[in-house]
Amino acid sequence: MSSRPGGSQWSGPVLWAVRVLLACFFAFPIVFMLVSSLKPDDQIFADLSSVAAFLPTGSISLDNYRSVFETVPAGRFLLNSIVLSFLTVVLGVVVNSLAAFALSRLRWRESGLVLSAVIATLAVPFETFALPLLWWVNKLPWLVLQDGVPVWTFGWLDTYRVQIIPFIANAFSIYLYYSAFQSIPKELDEAARVDGASWWRIYRQVVMPLSGPATATVAILTFLPAWNQYLWPLMVVQSEELRPVMVGVSYFFQLNVEWGPMMAYASLITLPVLALFLAFQRAFIGSIASTGVKG
């Protein structure tokens, strides 16, 4: 094996060993989850004290997956989470980039103050304003059609919108876009203005196409919390048909915890995220490297 110039002949193998060790370290929980999802509860615990915990040995079956669908409407929950996460991401990208564009490109009074206020909200954890937010969404109006006549109703509880709209605007996303937009030379805007482009066109055809890494980062950092929503849906959603996947996890925490079905459910809800990550791995790593975000 050749070694790098300046490095010892052992640095290559040692580096690989460290990499393999780290890969195992991070992969073991997922392997354990997948393998345990195929075993009965008794065997999961019997295997815990040996390497068998990570191997599909013994009494292997898909019974736990069958049990999942008897206990939880997993398909419905998955569909709900896909819809909720997708809409939150798409609307989040549009709204936050527009807000950042206004802060970065349009010259208006107190824009610096507004930016500071937006960034300051990052210091407030969600749990501290969950109850006030609940109070607000319970008062908010919504227009519905009743027999073809538009009628105002008040209270957003037990709807899809209450799980999306409060999470569209995001201070961190605005800041990320703002940083990305600031790095784009303003001369490009001016050239476009000379050619008669409107602000909307500059945003759409100049600034956004140059902010791909920021958009990828915002999309991923919006998607993950949207997919992992747990506390908020518990507070605002009562109908089972509107619940997202994470709430389904608590279905398995009965007095007699069913670990096998729980692992099967965890595998089911992890796989879409894992697939998404693997599909966009390159963009994800590229965006993190370019923006310096380790979120």
Added chain:
Amino acid sequence: MSVTSRSTMKRVAAATAGVAIAITAAGCGTAKESGGGSSGNELTLWTHNAGNPEELAVVQQIVKDYNASQQKYQVKVQAFPQESYNSSVVAAATSKKLPCLLDTDAPNVPNWAFANYLRPLDLPASLTDKQLKSTLGTYKNKLYAIGYYDAALAIFARKSAITSVGGRVPTIEKPWTAEEFKTTLTKLKAAGKYPIAFDLGTGDSGTEWWSYGYSPFLQSFGGDMINRETFKTAKGALNGPEAIAWGQWLQGLVKGGYSPAKSGPDAFADFVNGKSAMVWSGIWNSGNLSKLGADGVMLPPPDLGKGPKIGGGSWQWAISATCDKPEAALDYLKFSLDKKYLVAMAQKQNVIPATEEAAAALPDWAPGGAKRFFLEESKKFATMRPATPGYPYLTSTFAKATQDIVAGGDVKAILDQAAADIDSNLSSNNYYGF
């Protein structure tokens, strides 16, 4: 920004504001408020049974039968997962969206009654007198909730493990004394066949298990979480000589190597897999005991001085204070307490039927039946958790103190601190009305 674009933006802003004002003004006349736990002739019922298809099926059957039995009202079921049920109820109460009918874990009844979530139940004595006392949720002598069943704790053991070391198998009539229990543990440990002599089940980090599971031992020593005569102080009850003796006993089980400081995530599975000779667990695991055949037995807790004790009170049904059709909700409750539903619940679940009448209809629960042990145990040893609105604070403080004791902390200092914390909370909440 150019003059043209400035004026365009101003126009957009003005138009947006105009639309918003028009919308708000138009909305004023047609605003709708929902609440009251019902809509039209529909009553909403919340239950903690999502994820528990057997119990949920019985609730759904009751609702189906009730809806078919009359035309005036229709009950609609909304099921929540038990793990997060309380958060959902508290959030609904905050937004004044509680349903008319809801179930509640027994120790929460006083708190929810005090917080005006629940209204007293005007049920006839002919109905309530039949019930096990531990299925009635009361606060200040008023009935707020009523259950279809109760649960119970027991020592689950391998009979062969006890007899092989010359131990006596205890019964409800003649439970182990503290000394007998200690001797049995010592012999089991010395025999070495099972790595754990008695698994306390300390792997469960949930607060309520620590109170439900281990406060009965405290009460068996003569201590308690609070002075139940006044409900105004924990001093003496939680840090008196009896409580300190309990703490030292509990800690001794761990320090002596009889029980692990932290059990596995499923202590009962470990017991079935031969890691422990005995495990402290509940009726919900009695079905799994059959895996050991005739060797698997259920034993009462030891008498640690003031008689054996187990926790009492499980899930019970209540009517919300904001329900705008309380008479309909009460009608449903009366309907649901029919013997056949109590029987169905006990058949589908490993639970103690709420009445002797229902127990008699089930061979397993009738005198001499395989599960009768739990009913007798509940009747003789069940101790309700303190019926005070301050219970949520009591239970979290007690759980933390017990965890610290099991972890090896100074027993007296821990209990003194816990008693002081509880007294401070009681005082700052004006003793919750006591």
